[in-house]
Amino acid sequence: MDSRRILIIGLSSNWGGRLAQALEREPEVEAIIGVDSSDPRHELDRTEFVRVDTQHALVRRIVNAAAIDTVIDTRLMVDPLTASLGRAHEINAIGTANILGACSGSQSPVRKLVFKSSADYYGCEPHDPAFFTEEMGRPHSPRTAIEQDIVDAEELLAGFAARNRDATVTVLRVASAIGVEEHASYPALLGLPIVPTILGFDPRCQFIHEDDIVGVLEHAVRYQIPGIFNAAADGVLALSEVISLLGKPMLPILPPWGTTFAASQLRRAGLRIPVEMLRQLRFGRGLDNRRLKASGYSYRYTTREAVVRLRAQQRLRPLLRSGAEPYQYERAVEDFLRWSPSVQSASDGRGASWSPLAKTSYDDLSGEEVIEIVTSLEADALAALARYEASHQARRAVLAAIQRSLSRQPPAGAA
Amino acid sequence: MYGALGGVDQSPGGGNGATLPCENRPSMPEAEPTKLPDTAPDPDTPTRELVLGGLSGGGGVPAARSDLRHFLPGLEPERHVTDWGRSELVEGLVDRTVYDFLYHYWFRVEVEGIENVPAEGAALLVSNHAGALPPDGIMIAKAIREEHRHPRPLHMIVDSPLKGLPGLGMLIAKVGGVPAHPANLHRLLFDERQLALVFPEGRRGPEKPLKDRYRLRRFGEGSFVEAAMRARAPIVPVAVLGTEEAQPTFAHVSLLRRLTGLPRIPVTPTFPLLGPLGLMLYLPAKVRIRFLEPVPTDRLGDEAWNDPAQIQTLAGDIRALIQENLLELVGGRSSVWLG
Numbered sequence: 106m107d108s109r110r111i112l113i114i115g116l117s118s119n120w121g122g123r124l125a126q127a128l129e130r131e132p133e134v135e136a137i138i139g140v141d142s143s144d145p146r147h148e149l150d151r152t153e154f155v156r157v158d159t160q161h162a163l164v165r166r167i168v169n170a171a172a173i174d175t176v177i178d179t180r181l182m183v184d185p186l187t188a189s190l191g192r193a194h195e196i197n198a199i200g201t202a203n204i205l206g207a208c209s210g211s212q213s214p215v216r217k218l219v220f221k222s223s224a225d226y227y228g229c230e231p232h233d234p235a236f237f238t239e240e241m242g243r244p245h246s247p248r249t250a251i252e253q254d255i256v257d258a259e260e261l262l263a264g265f266a267a268r269n270r271d272a273t274v275t276v277l278r279v280a281s282a283i284g285v286e287e288h289a290s291y292p293a294l295l296g297l298p299i300v301p302t303i304l305g306f307d308p309r310c311q312f313i314h315e316d317d318i319v320g321v322l323e324h325a326v327r328y329q330i331p332g333i334f335n336a337a338a339d340g341v342l343a344l345s346e347v348i349s350l351l352g353k354p355m356l357p358i359l360p361p362w363g364t365t366f367a368a369s370q371l372r373r374a375g376l377r378i379p380v381e382m383l384r385q386l387r388f389g390r391g392l393d394n395r396r397l398k399a400s401g402y403s404y405r406y407t408t409r410e411a412v413v414r415l416r417a418q419q420r421l422r423p424l425l426r427s428g429a430e431p432y433q434y435e436r437a438v439e440d441f442l443r444w445s446p447s448v449q450s451a452s453d454g455r456g457a458s459w460s461p462l463a464k465t466s467y468d469d470l471s472g473e474e475v476i477e478i479v480t481s482l483e484a485d486a487l488a489a490l491a492r493y494e495a496s497h498q499a500r501r502a503v504l505a506a507i508q509r510s511l512s513r514q515p516p517a518g519a520a
Numbered sequence: 521m522y523g524a525l526g527g528v529d530q531s532p533g534g535g536n537g538a539t540l541p542c543e544n545r546p547s548m549p550e551a552e553p554t555k556l557p558d559t560a561p562d563p564d565t566p567t568r569e570l571v572l573g574g575l576s577g578g579g580g581v582p583a584a585r586s587d588l589r590h591f592l593p594g595l596e597p598e599r600h601v602t603d604w605g606r607s608e609l610v611e612g613l614v615d616r617t618v619y620d621f622l623y624h625y626w627f628r629v630e631v632e633g634i635e636n637v638p639a640e641g642a643a644l645l646v647s648n649h650a651g652a653l654p655p656d657g658i659m660i661a662k663a664i665r666e667e668h669r670h671p672r673p674l675h676m677i678v679d680s681p682l683k684g685l686p687g688l689g690m691l692i693a694k695v696g697g698v699p700a701h702p703a704n705l706h707r708l709l710f711d712e713r714q715l716a717l718v719f720p721e722g723r724r725g726p727e728k729p730l731k732d733r734y735r736l737r738r739f740g741e742g743s744f745v746e747a748a749m750r751a752r753a754p755i756v757p758v759a760v761l762g763t764e765e766a767q768p769t770f771a772h773v774s775l776l777r778r779l780t781g782l783p784r785i786p787v788t789p790t791f792p793l794l795g796p797l798g799l800m801l802y803l804p805a806k807v808r809i810r811f812l813e814p815v816p817t818d819r820l821g822d823e824a825w826n827d828p829a830q831i832q833t834l835a836g837d838i839r840a841l842i843q844e845n846l847l848e849l850v851g852g853r854s855s856v857w858l859g
Contacts, residue, residue, distance in 0.1 A: 231680060231681060231683040231684035231689075231699070232680050232681075232699075232701070233701075234701040234702075234703035234704055235603075235604060235698065235699065235701070235703075235704045235707070236603075236703070236704075236707060238703065241703070303686075304686060305685075305686025305687040305689075305690060306686060306689070306690055307605070307690045307693075307694070309603075309604075309605050309693075339593035339594070340593055340596060340599070340603060341603040341604075341605075342599075342601065343601050343605055343607070346599070346600075346601050361686035361687075362686075387684075388683065388684070389605075391603065393588075393707075394593075395588035395591035395592065396588065398588075398591040399588055399591050407593070407596060409596055409598065409599060
């Protein structure tokens with residue numbers, strides 16, 4: 106892994122938090138810094154959280170001060186259910202421009218940028234191909250503000266990639282996610298006791314399991330895969346198939362003509378189906394996910410398996426609701442855990458894997474570290490160490506320190 | 521450009537295909553298995569540049585990038601619907617009831633040259649197209665299922681606006697229709713090595729009046745040939761006799777067509793006289809299907825698909841072949857109804 110100092114933008118998103126957890130287990134990663142405008146929702150050991158919005162100047166200062174070499178942007182807001190349109194535009198278009206501004210420039214330490222985009226980039230029309238491939242672009246102009254935002258964001262990224270040719274830019278067009286996150290359109294719709302559909306349509310749908318989104322992001326951090334990649338699980342299911350896998354009845358309650366009006370009536374009854382979703386319920390969408398597979402990633406779940414897991418989750422939800430307390434971020438506690446000398450990180454288990462003391466091989470130690478331990482060694486051990494050091498790395502400072510130590514101790518065998 | 525694939529209206533300004541940007545065409549996946557994609561990026565399209573940068577960069581990326589056939593998703597035995605939306609259950613049900621009856625008793629289909637359909641590998645079937653609600657596609661598919669020593673599913677390439685029609689669009693997908701799109705045809709032929717059927721006359725075939733029966737319409741710009749060349753799949757021309765008389769079109773109601781947005785509102789012996797279901801009724805004409813010798817497309821030199829003249833020539837040859845065989849079949853029959 107080339108990435109050592111990582112900045113995750115959108116740490117408080119589900120993917121951002123889980124990606125940080127995954128990267129914390131990597132001993133090669135020196136620093137993980139997370140940025141978001143709200144508190145993280147995942148328990149993190151060594152990730153440092155900075156609460157900041159996507160102001161260009163502030164992010165740039167963090168990037169430069171921490172010498173960040175890899176930036177992962179998981180912040181894109183693609184679901185109208187999760188934010189208002191104005192807020193979404195601010196996050197998607199303006200935020201992306203700010204982040205890219207903070208990462209660009211000849212002095213910038215950033216060598217890699219991973220951007221989580223969305224399959225909504227392609228839109229949804231009757232004339233669409235059955236499987237979108239990455240090079241197809243968008244066959245028709247965007248219909249909604251959110252789609253326009255996604256297209257704009259990707260254009261900005263293409264420009265960034267053209268200007269910074271030595272940086273690796275990876276764009277992931279991620280299909281609709283299903284998993285723990287309940288607030289997105291598809292999980293919300295499929296979570297209803299009876300699933301409403303449009304009369305006379307049975308669209309093809311393709312999902313990606315949450316674990317795979319984290320896996321794909323991690324894959325993009327770990328390997329050099331520049332370019333655009335579709336991220337969607339294997340298998341495109343008919344909506345009727347999905348609903349029967351979930352063991353629910355299907356109710357074709359939305360009329361094929363005047364669907365938007367009917368949806369607005371449903372909204373009054375408390376069920377909100379966004380316009381993008383209505384088009385998906387009509388025409389469906391499939392992605393060609395083979396380029397990502399060819400880059401070495403293997404998906405953990407197929408679309409069908411992801412739906413089966415969703416069913417298990419939906420059935421368990423009422424039982425688990427009263428269970429474990431959700432994680433709550435407390436700045437003071439997190440600071441104490443990270444910086445207080447009283448905290449014994451070894452007892453933590455996870456902490457040990459990244460602490461410098463855990464380096465096992467002598468060759469991994471830096472000169473200063475060796476010099477620190479030299480004084481505590483016995484004479485014959487010092488002699489052995491001197492021989493080893495002379496025949497291997499032969500660092501002058503280390504050899505001198507060993508000689509100093511030896512001269513202070515009585516020679517071996519004199520006692 | 522979608523229209524070129526044997527489904528859609530070709531008239532200038534008509535049909536939704538005309539509004540689509542033409543940039544899609546060069547971005548179609550390359551068919552050549554070993555050749556890496558062009559690494560010289562187009563300066564005007566930064567997005568594609570980004571993609572190609574990814575293709576050529578590839579540090580630590582295994583496998584040749586242009587041939588992704590190894591990475592097709594595997595089959596899941598628990599599923600009864602394919603990734604194209606084709607449903608085993610629905611297709612089986614329609615096959616046992618409607619298709620069986622039409623094939624054996626109503627049209628009394630006779631088949632010649634079924635051995636010309638390859639038992640394995642990709643092939644593109646090309647047929648004439650007639651009837652207000654044309655029965656030729658389903659009869660060809662049924663003939664391959666019934667008569668072929670190695671029955672295979674046939675994917676019918678249909679007009680993509682049909683996908684937008686409630687009910688019908690859903691049904692067509694479930695019984696094996698695939699919307700017309702160059703990328704769809706390429707995936708079927710090149711990646712999945714399947715059988716596909718196109719009607720290059722497109723909408724012009726079913727729309728032609730009774731007096732023009734068995735006179736093939738224009739074959740568009742021949743992009744079905746281009747698709748077959750890219751996929752290196754042979755073309756099997758098919759001549760179908762009898763469908764012109766099974767559901768002759770007397771006239772069209774263009775006002776109603778414009779009001780409803782349907783592809784066409786024809787006047788047939790039973791429609792609209794007997795209501796909407798009248799469109800499903802056919803006269804019991806005798807149907808003959810003749811499969812002709814496969815025409816190879818892989819011996820025409822490298823990247824023949826970039827040569828419009830060669831494409832047009834081959835499309836013209838195939839059209840002439842089908843026309844010739846149709847006239848021979850028409851001349852050889854003694855009765856429209858008894859054969």
